[in-house]
Structure formats: structure tokens, C-alpha cells
Amino acid sequence: MPPLAASTAALLLADARLPSGGHAHSAGVEPAVTAGVDAGHLGAFLHGRAARTTLVEAGTAVAARSARLSGGDLDTVEAAWAARTPSRALRDAARVLARGYLRVGGTLLPGDEVIAAWRERPVPPPRPCVLGVIAAGLDVPALELARLVVYEDMQAAAAAILKLEPRDPLDLVSLVVELCSGVEDRLPAIAAITDPADIPALTAPQSEAWAEAHARSTRRLFRA
Template sequence: MMLADARLPVGGHVHSAGLEPALAAGMPANRVFDYLLGRAHSVSLVEAGTAVVARHVALPATADSVAAGLAAVESAWAARTPSRALREVSRSLGRGYLRLGTRLWPGHPGIDACSAAPSPLSRPVVLGAIAAAANLDAESLVRLVIYDDAQTVAAALLKLAPIDPAIPAGWVLRACGEVDHLVAAIAALTSPDAIPASGAPQTEEWAESHSLTTQRLFRA
């Protein structure tokens, strides 16, 4: 519950889960629920699958045995995230989660492996390592990732196109419910090759354009 709390200071306040670029590109605010649903069926599944496999990799006993596995998961995630802008933002968010992880679970092999990585790891990979350290089960991790993505959009909407907060809260609940039947299958993943590759090309394009914009509230 704490990991999915928007008040946790891990960098989510600079991230709109692509909503600001979408609105700037002309998507009307009354289509935000459709946007949430689209992400739940695409981006969120990639992120959740990545986190679950990273969690699986981070369960062994030593940091050395974990490091190579997390590197493979990171490569699989990057191959499914073509946008350089989105990769950079995710790795920035990953650094925030890693600061949290090193403070709360010092010495855990998964956390140590993330800290020792030659370059910053993405948010879902670090989150998977944290899940291993926190003894969070795989299904709970999948639901956390899907919820967090939808809630990030909802929170950003209240800053970008303010509406009654009860409305996006209902959208989040519905979007999460629409993909709940997929949770068990995603939670069972153990190989980087099995991570879903359901991309969102329009989101990638919007993110690249947004990264060149100087007047923006969120990085992505």
C-alpha cells in the first residue's frame, strides 16, 4: 500500500504517465478513461511483467547471482520501450525507488544488485527488487503496478484539467478491474523473454515530442 501511495517521495510527482503529452497533442479530457484503459492493456502489462520477472530474479541469496539476471530483465524492458524519453524518465523514477529501497531494506541482495548496476535501472526492475526484499507476492505486485500507473494518470488529471476527484477515482477502479483477469498469468512469469510486448506507439511518439517542450508541468 505504501509503494502505491502517490505521497511517497520517489519522483512520481514529476510523472503524469503520459497524460500531459497526450492532452498537449490534442486528446480531449473526456477520453481520459479510454486512455487509462489503453495503458492498462499495454504499457501497464509490460511494466508489471518486468517487475514480476525482476522480483523472481531478485529472490536468490547473493547479489552476484542477481546482478546478471536483473541486467537481462532491464534489456528486455528496454527492447519493449522504444522511446528514449520514456526510458530516461523510468530510470529517473527507478533511482527514486532505489533510494527508498536502500533506506528500508539495506543489505538485501536485490537492492545491492540494483545499487551496483553500472547504469541506473528502470522503475519496474527496481520495484521488482523491492518486492523481493519486502516479501510482496507476485500477484500483489502486478496489481500494484497496474494501479499505480492508472492512479498516476488520475492524479495528474486533477492538475492538468481539474474535475471532480471522484470521477477519475472511479475510472481507476474500472480500469484496474478490466485487466484483473490477466493478473495471474502475468504473476506467473519468470523469464525476461516472456514479458509482454504490448506496446503503445502513440504514447511513445507523444513522449518524444514532449521531451523537446520547454513549457511543461511533468517530464512525461
């Protein structure tokens, strides 16, 4: 496979059409709707997610990228992420989504020993760790990686809204732009993370409770 430019690699990883399993993730939207959140309040819900849970994911991805480039301990990054993700349902969903990204990583970086080893694990690492390692292998800069994680999460939410609460797709384009722009000023600090201890510790207890209830449901479209 010919080498990818870093900017092209970032676009590929952020593309919702990539067959990595992201279409099975609603970024918390389905659990919220199932719990009774009115469709008119989903924008506010996602503003909260972008400023909290999503930044934990972005920080984890950046820390994993740094560890891969410096020969650091990726297990420490994974443990830091787990400590900041109290919901078992959300941890499980992140690991399921990681399987798709590991397949993508195996195609884009066939000689990467970390990805090869992770593909053999019975329980894979979480999605942000895999994204960080792929970003390191494809020379995606840390700031672009942080933006990628935020955009991918918000775009997954927008796609889920269209399935759960149909509306004009153009309204959701504007919402994704608004959500990503709303945390842009926080991303340089996220991109500077090298120590897993500096990953933001920002939890969302109500969303975590909804995720746990959602995981027990037998009628759902999305994993989480």
C-alpha cells in the same frame, strides 16, 4: 527499522504520497493532452495504456522479483524491458523515477546488495526492475506486485488529470477502479512470469511519439 508485513509493504509502495518521485510522472497523460487529446477521451486513452504499456511494466517487475529470488540475471530482465520500450524518452523517465525508489529501497532494505550496487550506477535500472527487487526483499507476492504496478500507474494518471484538466476527484476514483478492474483477469498470467522472454511485448506507438515530442518541450509539469 522493524520488519514490514508484505501487505503493508505493498500499500507503502503503491502510496502516491511516498516521496519516491512518482508525482513527477503523468503516466502519459500530459503528452497526450499536449498533443491535443480531448479531456473527455482520457478515459479511453488510459484503458489502452492499462492493457498495454502498464502490463509491460508489471511483467518486468514480476520478472525482476523472480530473478532476485532465484539468483537469476537482472541484466536480462532490464534488456527485455528496454526491447519492449522503444521510446528513449520513456526509458529515460523510467530510470529517473527509479532513483526515488532506490532511495526508498535503501531505507527499507539497507542490507540488500543489489539495491546498493544499483544506487552506485551512473544510469540506474528502470522503475519496474527496482520495484521487483524491493518486492522480493519485502516478500510481496507476485500477484500483489502486478496489481501494485497497475494501480500506481493509473493513480499517477489520475493525479495528473487533476492538475491538467481539473474535475471532480470522485470521478477519477471511479476511473482508477474501472481501469484496474479492467485488467484484473490478465494479472494471474503476468504474476506467473519467471522468464524475461515472457514479459508482454505490447507497444503503443502513438503514445511513444507523444512522449518523444513531450520530452523536447520546455513547458511541462511532468517528466512523462
